[in-house]
Amino acid sequence: MDMSIHRDTPTPLTGAPLSGPMAGPRFSRPVALSLALVAVAALAPWLVSAYELNLLARFLAMGLLAMGLVLVWGQGGVLSLGQGVFFGLGGYAIAMHMKLAALGEGELPDFMVWSGLDALPWWWVPFKSPLVAILGVMLVPGVLAALFSWAVFRRRVGGVYFALITQALALAFATLLVSQQPSTGGFNGLTDFQTLMGVDLGSTAAAHGLYWLTLALVAGAFLGLRLLMNSRYGMLLRAIRDGENRIRFLGYDPTPFKVVAFTIGAVLAGLAGALFTLHAGVVSPALVGVVPSIEMVIWVAVGGRNSLAGAIAGTLAVNLAKDGVSSAFPDLWLYALGLVFVLVVTLLPGGFAGLVGDVADTSWAKRLKSIIVGRSK
Amino acid sequence: MNATAPASHIGTIDPVTNLLLAVDGVTVDFDGFKALNGFSLTLDRGTLRVLIGPNGAGKSTLCDTIIGRVRATSGRVIFKGQDITHLPEHEIVRRGICRKFQTPGVLSGLSVVDNLMIAARRDRRWWCSFRQGVDAEEKARVADILETIGLADRAHIPAGQLAHGEKQWLEIGMVVATRADLLLLDEPTAGMGPAETSQTAALIRRLVGQHTVLVIDHDMSFLEQLDARVTVMHQGQFLKEGSVAAIREDADVAAVYLGRTKEEKHG
Ligand SMILES: Nc1ncnc2c1ncn2[C@@H]1O[C@H](COP(=O)(O)OP(=O)(O)O)[C@@H](O)[C@H]1O
Ligand SMILES: [Mg+2]
Numbered sequence: 065m066d067m068s069i070h071r072d073t074p075t076p077l078t079g080a081p082l083s084g085p086m087a088g089p090r091f092s093r094p095v096a097l098s099l100a101l102v103a104v105a106a107l108a109p110w111l112v113s114a115y116e117l118n119l120l121a122r123f124l125a126m127g128l129l130a131m132g133l134v135l136v137w138g139q140g141g142v143l144s145l146g147q148g149v150f151f152g153l154g155g156y157a158i159a160m161h162m163k164l165a166a167l168g169e170g171e172l173p174d175f176m177v178w179s180g181l182d183a184l185p186w187w188w189v190p191f192k193s194p195l196v197a198i199l200g201v202m203l204v205p206g207v208l209a210a211l212f213s214w215a216v217f218r219r220r221v222g223g224v225y226f227a228l229i230t231q232a233l234a235l236a237f238a239t240l241l242v243s244q245q246p247s248t249g250g251f252n253g254l255t256d257f258q259t260l261m262g263v264d265l266g267s268t269a270a271a272h273g274l275y276w277l278t279l280a281l282v283a284g285a286f287l288g289l290r291l292l293m294n295s296r297y298g299m300l301l302r303a304i305r306d307g308e309n310r311i312r313f314l315g316y317d318p319t320p321f322k323v324v325a326f327t328i329g330a331v332l333a334g335l336a337g338a339l340f341t342l343h344a345g346v347v348s349p350a351l352v353g354v355v356p357s358i359e360m361v362i363w364v365a366v367g368g369r370n371s372l373a374g375a376i377a378g379t380l381a382v383n384l385a386k387d388g389v390s391s392a393f394p395d396l397w398l399y400a401l402g403l404v405f406v407l408v409v410t411l412l413p414g415g416f417a418g419l420v421g422d423v424a425d426t427s428w429a430k431r432l433k434s435i436i437v438g439r440s441k
Numbered sequence: 442m443n444a445t446a447p448a449s450h451i452g453t454i455d456p457v458t459n460l461l462l463a464v465d466g467v468t469v470d471f472d473g474f475k476a477l478n479g480f481s482l483t484l485d486r487g488t489l490r491v492l493i494g495p496n497g498a499g500k501s502t503l504c505d506t507i508i509g510r511v512r513a514t515s516g517r518v519i520f521k522g523q524d525i526t527h528l529p530e531h532e533i534v535r536r537g538i539c540r541k542f543q544t545p546g547v548l549s550g551l552s553v554v555d556n557l558m559i560a561a562r563r564d565r566r567w568w569c570s571f572r573q574g575v576d577a578e579e580k581a582r583v584a585d586i587l588e589t590i591g592l593a594d595r596a597h598i599p600a601g602q603l604a605h606g607e608k609q610w611l612e613i614g615m616v617v618a619t620r621a622d623l624l625l626l627d628e629p630t631a632g633m634g635p636a637e638t639s640q641t642a643a644l645i646r647r648l649v650g651q652h653t654v655l656v657i658d659h660d661m662s663f664l665e666q667l668d669a670r671v672t673v674m675h676q677g678q679f680l681k682e683g684s685v686a687a688i689r690e691d692a693d694v695a696a697v698y699l700g701r702t703k704e705e706k707h708g
Contacts, residue, residue: 299559
């Protein structure tokens, strides 16, 4: 009897059977496809304009955050409407460092001088060190997310209440940033960066290097998350999503499983925020508040909350559409996004990744495959 | 670990160490309504006990209290000589109690075999879930249970696709897979036909000895097939205890319970 454990891709919420290329532990084809995609993407600096490359780099950075949401929301069933907070923490961590690195001895960032500060706030000081800044990009959101989610999950707060708490967190974070103008740059945020560790950020080499760094991190996170989702941890996370009590009464404590997922999601969001800040040259409260946090969930809903590749595709598609729609009709974008969200939630609960999977499951697709592969019946 | 002593030794075992579970005067108060009211019960190692009582008697609440889902307002639950009344649920389970819920609690998104593998896992601390590889002993145990519950040929379909009776069996299998010393089976035959019911009775009888089993049910033919000591509860309180035959004849029990069941059966 075949007793091997099925290490298959995440089961859809509907509990429908998995079949087709996603059903078994056959990694070779998806891995080959992913490698080919990464290879093509690596050539982008020579294929697209500098402006387009910058856009692509930003969207890929956001894809890191979106993959984190696949783990947190798709696999863990924990809807977070506060990912903007962790995105912002990562962004501000690297931005603070770049502001400080551009200064001479005893100087203060320009906006602090204008606000009448005469000394650097104590919490800015460690970010003079590039190492602290880079670690801070991941550790500040990670530690905060771990403490916050542990406190909330151990009280068994979940579902809508958790979503509301995270939304309140996003609101509070953006409000705090705006209100503490002398030390945060207020509504304008932090901008006007020159160099990162001695590299001129305006140069083509820096743009290409940062793009490749982003691509490498996206590929690495994709592989890492895939391993994690196929591990026993991933199986338990999905099991907790589908029946937290059953898992608890099999002797597992669900809290740390969810805390780990939420923390990984926050670390990826922090990395995404830092990379985005480097590509965009700015980080501000408008990028981290309630609306951006909801948009992040929509990218993943559109792409497919249980599919890493779907989440990246959804992020790219929604943001490309945003770029097009909002430059032509700035007032329309939020309505269009809301409409897309409602349509996806009602018609395509698995997002576009689910649609692709469904198409692969239809009888004609199977017949086509059997013709191509040459297996009868 | 907690291997049951061979049958020939049971008579010589010190009765205190042979005691597995003691529910000691437990009251559960739901906003003034006492679902359990000073209820006590003891179970010896390796025995089978059936708990019956009319709907709302507090049987499920008793299981909930033992496993920590519901907390006793007063009284204690002693398991293997230790007070477990206030432990977190997963701690109680790790000490050796597992419960089957009244409505089947299988993980419908996971395959049948994954349901069992999760249950069979001995090290359930979270950081161990990152380890690769499957314990050979756990695997063998799961294969064994799959055969026993008759789902070997359906091991890889999602548990949500099983028929109702098969889900009940899978959940019994999961409870057994945890190697718990004490199994709490809440209405394991709900929704089963006569043939499935007697198969379930045979399955449960095979578990006794290795495990201590507390079964909740009110199907009379099922009780007869189990042929175990019966405890009757009523309105959260102990009513009677005895053999199936004695309980059947008991006038008090008939008044609160059996009479009604007979009416239902004939009606
Ligand atoms: N969480 C709860 N809150 C309030 N009342 C409850 C709760 N759970 C059970 N009860 C009540 O306690 C009584 C016993 O329920 P239960 O233990 O499920 O009975 P049984 O399993 O014997 O049919 C019932 O009257 C039920 O309505
Ligand atoms: Mg009940």
